Structure formats: C-alpha cells, structure tokens
Amino acid sequence: MRPVQIVFDAQDPGRLAAFWAAALADRGYRVPGPPDGAADWPSWLAARGVPEDQWNSASAVESTDPAQPRLFFQRVPEPKTVKNRVHIDLQAGGGPSVPPAEQRERIAAAVDRLTALGAAFVENRSGMGTSWAVLTDPEGNEFCT
Structure with a gap:
C-alpha cells in the first residue's frame, strides 16, 4: 500500500492512466500489472x-x-466542468537556480513531448524567478510543467 494516493475523477480511467504513465515514465511511473501473475487485466x-x-x-x-504517490483514476458519470483545485506540477524548467533561457528551453521540450502524448498546451507563465507552462491532460485536467 502506498503512503499517498491522489485520486482523479475521469470519463476514461484507462486512457488517463496511459497518458500519465507516459508523461511520468522518466520519473519511474507505469501502469501496474495485474496481481497473482495474471497475463493481463x-x-x-x-x-x-x-x-x-x-x-x-x-x-x-x-x-x-514506493515512497512516491500513486495516481488513481476512477470513472464518474459527469464530465469535468470547472477548474481543478489541485494539480500536478512536473517541474520541467528546473526552478529559479536554472538560468531563464535554459528554463524556457526545458519547458518547450517538455511541452512538445507532452502534447505528442495527448496533452493540450494552454499558456506559458513566469513569476518569482521561474517559468512554467500550463497544459491540460486528455480530459481537460490542468497541470504545469
């Protein structure tokens, strides 16, 4: 059992899990296989x-x-209708210790990779010595990189 699980309401849990597994693959995330040695889910x-x-x-x-949180996607009948109150930050830019031009390059590369996976770019932002991009996942949930 993971110490923390973050739960997302979804229309298509499998699709969101596949997106986030690919988006976070470089951080060691994956869709877990079925228990008991079953061939597939x-x-x-x-x-x-x-x-x-x-x-x-x-x-x-x-x-x-195992110390990292699990992301859990549960099907709900209603579609997303308002802005998220909680979102994931992928920290692609490296933060204020990274020169601004390098932050922007890192963020642009992350945006390219994530939009190729199915994310939608919303806008670039900056403040407090750091830059980031706002995107949405395939169901419109906001996240930053």
Missing part, C-alpha cells in the same frame, strides 16, 4: 466475475519508488 477481471462494462471503471499509475 481483462483476464484477471474476467476470472473474478467482473462484468466487462466495469473493466475500465478504475486504473492507476505507480512509481517504481
């Missing part, structure tokens, strides 16, 4: 009598470092 769920229409009701990504 559908086989494991079917063997437990879970109806097929429930197979995408939840998904998660975990870090190879």
Whole structure:
C-alpha cells in the first residue's frame, strides 16, 4: 500500500492512466500489472466475475519508488466542468537556480513531448524567478510543467 494516493475523477480511467504513465515514465511511473501473475487485466477481471462494462471503471499509475504517490483514476458519470483545485506540477524548467533561457528551453521540450502524448498546451507563465507552462491532460485536467 502506498503512503499517498491522489485520486482523479475521469470519463476514461484507462486512457488517463496511459497518458500519465507516459508523461511520468522518466520519473519511474507505469501502469501496474495485474496481481497473482495474471497475463493481463481483462483476464484477471474476467476470472473474478467482473462484468466487462466495469473493466475500465478504475486504473492507476505507480512509481517504481514506493515512497512516491500513486495516481488513481476512477470513472464518474459527469464530465469535468470547472477548474481543478489541485494539480500536478512536473517541474520541467528546473526552478529559479536554472538560468531563464535554459528554463524556457526545458519547458518547450517538455511541452512538445507532452502534447505528442495527448496533452493540450494552454499558456506559458513566469513569476518569482521561474517559468512554467500550463497544459491540460486528455480530459481537460490542468497541470504545469
């Protein structure tokens, strides 16, 4: 059991888990495999009598470092309608100890990589000696890099 789990409401938990696993792969995150040595999640769920229409009701990504939080995605019936009150910061720019031009280069590279994975770029921002970009994941959840 992880010490912290961050939960996201989602329309398509599997899609968001795949996005965040790819977005955080360089930090050791992945979609965990099924327990008990099962070949895949559908086989494991079917063997437990879970109806097929429930197979995408939840998904998660975990870090190879067990001290890092787990991201859990749960299907909800309603779509996202307002701005997130909590969001993930990927810290791609390196912070105020990194020269501004290098921060912008790092951020631009991260934006390119993340938009190729399905994120949408919103805007660049700066303040307090640091720069970042605001993006949204495939379901419109805001995050920064």
